[in-house]
Amino acid sequence: MNRLTPDAADLSLEEKIGQLLVIGFPAGKAGLEHLKRAVDGFAAGNIILFSRNIADPEEVYSLTAEIRRIVMARNGIPPFISVDQEGGIVARLRKGMTPLPGAMAQAAAVAGGRRTIADVRALGKICGEELHALGINWNLAPVTDVNVNPANPVIGVRSYGDDAEKVAELASAFAAGLADAGIMATAKHFPGHGDTEVDSHLGLPLIPHDLKRLEAVELLPFKRLISEGVASVMTAHVRFPALEPEGLPATLSARLLTGILRKSLGFRGIITTDCLEMKAIADNYPDAAVQSLLAGADIIDISHTYELQAAAAASIAEAVRMGRIAESRIDESVARIAEAKARLSTPPASWEEARPLIATASSLAFSAEFSRDSLTLYRGGPALPLVPGSLYVDVLPQKLGGAEEPLAADSTRVSGKAPAPERVSELLAAKAGGAFKVKAVSLDPSEDEIAAVLALAKDRDVAMGLHDAGNHPAQLRLARGLLSAAAASSQAVGFVSMRGPYDLALFPEEGARPGPAFLCAFEYSSASARSVAEYLAGEIPARGGSPVNVSSAT
DSSP states (O other): OOOSSOOGGGSOHHHHHHHTEEEOOOSHHHHHHHHHHHHHHHOOOEEEEOGGGOOSHHHHHHHHHHHHHHHHHHHSOOOOEEEOEEETTEESOOTTSOOOOOHHHHHHHHHTTSSOHHHHHHHHHHHHHHHHHHTOOEEOOOBOOOOOOTTOSSSGGGSSOSOHHHHHHHHHHHHHHHHHTTOBOEEEEETOOTTOSSOTTTSOOBOOOOHHHHHHTTHHHHHHHHHTTOSEEEEOOOBOTTTOTTOOBGGGOHIIIIIIIIIISOOOSEEEOOOTTSHHHHTTOTTHHHHHHHHTOSBEEEOSOHHHHHHHHHHHHHHHHTTSSOHHHHHHHHHHHHHHHHTOOOOOSSHHHHGGGSSOHHHHHHHHHHHHHHOEEEEOBTTBSOOTTOEEEEEOSSOTTSOOOSOOTTSOOOOSSOOOOOOHHHHHHTSGGGOSEEEEEOSSOOHHHHHHHHHHHTTSOEEEEESSGGGOHHHHHHHHHHHHHHHTSSOOEEEEESSOGGGGGGSOOBTTBOOOEEEEOSSOSHHHHHHHHHHHTTSSOOOOOOSSOOTTOO
């Protein structure tokens, strides 16, 4: 059976509903059993992969081939196989892949003048070509949110910055690069998640601005990508009272999805929800699958739990039978999905054909240069770069001695197959014949770790890595301890943010006394770790420009 361009009239109601679902599954053999059960039980038609499903590229290639086999044996229709491959801190595929700098790092390299919009498009094409080689056809990127709120806990460096026009230009370029490679791009999170102080994985955010402000900031990048034909848009689990007076989040609002996105902005592609297991939805809207379809969504994302996936399929079928959802409404979404699937390209026929397309010498060199060009010096000072004998304190984003990733974008901690990034401290220690002292500490260092660092720092210049220090009190306590000790001596202290530039505001200038030197790398990845180690050793300059307005920068 092969229905590559299915007509809704040829599908049963169960098969139609299956086309409206994107599901995730656990790792390993249990995951494949989950997938088979979902495909057999409710015709699940589309898949999302997470780090838990992913090891090396050859295994991913084999997995996607098995996914297609399982799904097409049920209904003859190829699945969307999706992944969050934004780059930077959200990259589900790492091992053996070209390491992509994240959005804000890309923007910094462009702002510094070393990279161009065409280079961002080329980076998107590299990403897309590697996904295509692995059998993945839908990237849930780029982030199109304008990060105007420094306290945003979930977007931050995943955004291209706080200037709506520049975000639009950069996100457009990355999306175009994905499309060049035949990959569906996704503008997310509509109509904007950049001005929130609540993570929608954990609660229900609200953006209070009026329509004039929303059109000038939040909506502007989406308008551009929609005008250029972006294939899909992902909804935000965020309330916008100016647009939705009933208080519904965008994911469940017909005013936003049908009224604004479809009718006002003219979007003709696929509207997909963010995961309905996120607490913003799961804790407040038990009928969210049906509500989101009524609002205008085409695809419902339930990323983890079989019981919730099966319940969603059953609730949609019941809503159709009861007349709450017209079957013609289901048919509209099936038609959009079928149109998109008809354009999907066929992945390489074998791993031998796919392997040369991944992590090529040229893509690795291009990405490494992009990372180097993103390093941005917000405030100069004698501590940066290091001089021989200086100490570098490396605050790690993963547990000491472990391979646990930072908080993932789906609000789960992933400790399976994804490798931890290379450490700045280890890379630096190998340089200049051991001229630099290094010390690695935990994300929230213990009192013993703090004491050990302060003892080691005595009579030395010190540079300390930061990782979202404002939300990690012990990390900030260590940083301020180093500054206090240096104030009573002639030693210099500098900081290297391995996340966002917003930590600069934690260390303001005080009267005539200059603030500490401050460099930003925008992410802790293997590529950025290598770039930072090269900078600290005096091998490369910092040539990036700031993608956001950090008021205390000098």
